[in-house]
């Protein structure tokens with residue numbers, strides 16, 4: 420080393436240590452608003468994985484360290500949260516929700532977990548009886564296997580319980596719906612009604628509508644339903660925030676249905692009621708990207724771009740779902756070789772739209788479920804990157820239920836985010852008896868390939884697709900670890916080679932999720948300067964058996980330095996002072 424160089428090094432060391440002592444002094448002088456201590460903190464920060472305490476000031480984290488270090492930040496008015504040795508994690512992000520729809524669902528008939536037609540009828544009837552003045556009975560959450568070999572419900576099943584009011588029920592995945600005779604009559608759906616574009620009116624052998632409606636055919640009925648008022652929507656959102664916080668969710672990426680309500684979220688922010696950070700995508704419908712759409716996207720991005728509400732993303736859909744044979748597959752479906760699904764976009768128009776969106780710096784979320792749709796999304800992203808010379812634009816593919824082996828490494832190669840919803844993989848009857856039969860054994864061998872994507876350098880982002888499934892991430896984490904149902908079926912897990920580790924599952928809902936929303940510099944892990952979003956859990960995920968993750972309970976949720984949720988058991992714990 421020559422003299423000059425050595426000097427430079429030494430002086431740099433001197434400056435560095437001087438700067439370090441300065442920050443230490445400055446830090447000790449800073450007082451925390453809140454200290455969370457006596458905790459087992461898993462930070463998700465690779466530089467400092469574990470800690471005991473966290474100091475918070477304003478909306479952000481001041482320091483993370485051992486209890487003694489953090490004690491130095493305590494002032495006369497500092498609030499202290501004794502975590503009583505419980506596990507603390509960063510608050511969770513749900514990378515794929517339809518928040519308004521999920522929130523409104525909390526006010527409708529909930530068909531989740533209804534396993535027989537009788538159970539569905541009972542719930543519909545009870546709800547209708549307790550809401551005698553509602554002109555329409557609406558709900559969601561029905562599952563295909565409940566209806567036997569056809570996997571589709573009929574209008575008669577609803578007519579039997581509600582003949583005099585229109586009834587409209589959306590399937591758990593949002594891709595099919597179900598109307599009673601009254602609703603069909605009001606919509607004017609009869610033998611002569613043509614199928615709408617991207618939709619199908621299911622008919623019997625005489626050509627009469629059965630009551631089941633696929634994809635866009637549901638709009639024929641939906642458009643007649645009275646729209647919820649502004650006040651009803653605000654009330655629903657408050658319920659939605661509470662539900663999300665209760666499960667430890669502090670940030671969502673909205674994949675459609677919320678763009679038109681940005682002002683409602685803003686209103687709730689102003690009144691101090693927004694407790695779930697919102698990244699809201701503009702929903703782009705085919706056949707093309709119009710200048711009007713671009714104007715709306717640009718205006719939203721300009722107006723909303725902070726840590727609480729932001730635009731800047733675009734969601735579009737390339738296809739439907741496997742169960743209804745509406746996902747676009749290469750070749751054809753295993754159980755019906757006459758079908759291969761359909762792309763919602765003309766491939767060239769889609770590529771053009773993606774290139775323009777990418778050029779403007781928006782982030783793209785493409786729903787692609789069939790292996791053909793997934794491939795087209797990659798092709799379009801690759802083409803956009805080449806045309807625009809962009810890098811680190813982080814386009815996303817949502818769902819990725821089926822994919823060819825040769826496309827899996829493209830996540831890593833092109834920097835495309837793999838946005839999965841682990842609970843969709845739940846190996847229940849719907850997955851094994853409907854989904855797997857339609858997809859066929861070859862596609863099944865690469866069903867929801869989390870581990871393969873990871874191994875080939877791709878980045879995972881996890882979510883729920885609420886209201887398709889619960890907004891609680893814990894059944895999703897359990898599935899990511901086990902690929903088993905709540906009952907532990909099948910033994911050893913379904914396609915077990917695609918299971919992932921607990922650390923990686925947490926990452927998918929925290930730092931990985933933040934990366935997938937372009938916010939990893941300020942969110943996703945517990946470290947100084949990042950947002951003070953954290954959760955205290957009842958059970959130590961690192962100690963319990965993977966199936967028990969399902970019943971994980973969130974004790975406390977903090978968002979932006981404020982406690983926004985405390986469970987009843989936590990309130991008791993605090994009162995008794997016992998662990």
Ligand SMILES: [Zn+2]
Pocket residue numbers: 515516517674884
């Ligand atoms: Zn969705």
